[in-house]
Amino acid sequence: MHFDAAIFDMDGVVTDTAAVHAAAWTEMFDAxxxxxxxxxxxxxxxFRREDYLAFVDGRPRYEGVAAFLKSRGIELPFGDPADPPECxxxxxxxxxxNAAFNRVLKQHGVRVFGxxxxxxxxxxxxxxxVAIATSSKNGAEVLGKAGLATLFEARVDGVVSAELGLKGKPAPDIFAVACDRLGTTRHRAVVVEDAVSGVQAGARGRFxxxxxxxxxxxxxxxxxxGADIVxxxxxxxxxxxxxxxxxxxxxTGATRPQ
Incomplete structure (x- = not known):
């Protein structure tokens, strides 16, 4: 083989949970x-489908909230991650x-893309x-419900990103850390993404x-x-x-082509 690793996004790539996320965002923002x-x-x-794709799809949760509010000219204090949902x-x-997402997840479980x-x-x-790299802080729970907890050799999710201070997509940080944990280099790795912010991250990281x-x-x-193949x-x-x-x-030894 001429490559060593494949790094998969989770929602919309491995698990069919993107629709659940979209519904949860819509419920929250519309209210x-x-x-x-x-x-x-x-x-x-x-809140429209176009808003979901442009501002929140693939991004860490709080960054998605901030990006959408900015698009509407709405200013709110950042607050604290411990803030209750009514804040x-x-x-x-x-x-x-996140509360809305977890409610739907508990009711309906997780479907995967065969x-x-x-x-x-x-x-x-x-x-x-193979590794999974996702902005979601629910990564471990979602993979567990889908029966995929042992499928990946490395997992870099929203919890890991917070611990390491990683930047969210479109920065390539989570994919780069996944490469490191797999013991490979970027130029010998595939990034698999469905979100615009994700393919931007793959291109910026020169995978x-x-x-x-x-x-x-x-x-x-x-x-x-930024996607090389679609x-x-x-x-x-x-x-x-x-x-x-x-x-x-x-x-071999080259960087991602221009």
Whole structure:
């Protein structure tokens, strides 16, 4: 093999939880925006799918809250991660969203993308190391509910990021730490992402291959923002395809191509 490792995002790549996150964000922001509109006697503008993709998808929770509020010209104090969900701070709103996510997760469990699990199995059988890198602080719980806790050789999630002071996507920090924990270098690793912020992180980190999954039919956007290859589902790509990329595009010792 001409590459050593594959690093997978979790939500929308391994687990079919992106829709749960989107619903939780919508529930939280719509309630907040509705209350704010009523108290200020201004029109209510709901949280839209475009807002989810542009401002919160793939980002650490509090960074997502801050990015969306900034897009609406709303200023709130940052607060403290210990703020209760009813607190009107960035942290409070983030914790309110997390409570909604965990409620749905408990009710419905976790579905996985079978094609992703199948590809991971092929990679492991051929000696390719695999890690998961996610902004979610629920990483361990989600993987446990999905029965995938032992599938990955390394996990870098929101809890690890907080402990190490890592920057969130689109910074490449979590993927770089995953490489370190797998004992490999960036130019011999694949980053697999479905979020715009995630493919931006893969490109900025100059990993050997940034593979985008266009779950939102956003092929062109993912390609434009840094994905080297874009597919709609991982059933469309094989181990041979990945190895061919590294053999013919990324030379040993080289950095990610311009």
């Amino acid at each position: 907040f925006l509705s209350e704010r509109a009523e108290s200020a006697a201004i029109p209510f503008e709901p 009107e701070t960035i942290c409070g709103l983030g914790n309110r969203k 094609s992703t699990i199948a590809l991971i199995g092929v990679l492991r059988r051929h000696g390719i190391k 050997g291959l940034t593979l985008g999954i266009a779950r939102e039919n956003n092929d062109d956007e993912l390609k434009r923002e 597919v709609r589902d991982l059933a469309e790509i094989s181990l041979a395809d990945l190895d061919h990329w590294f053999e013919h595009t990324v030379r």
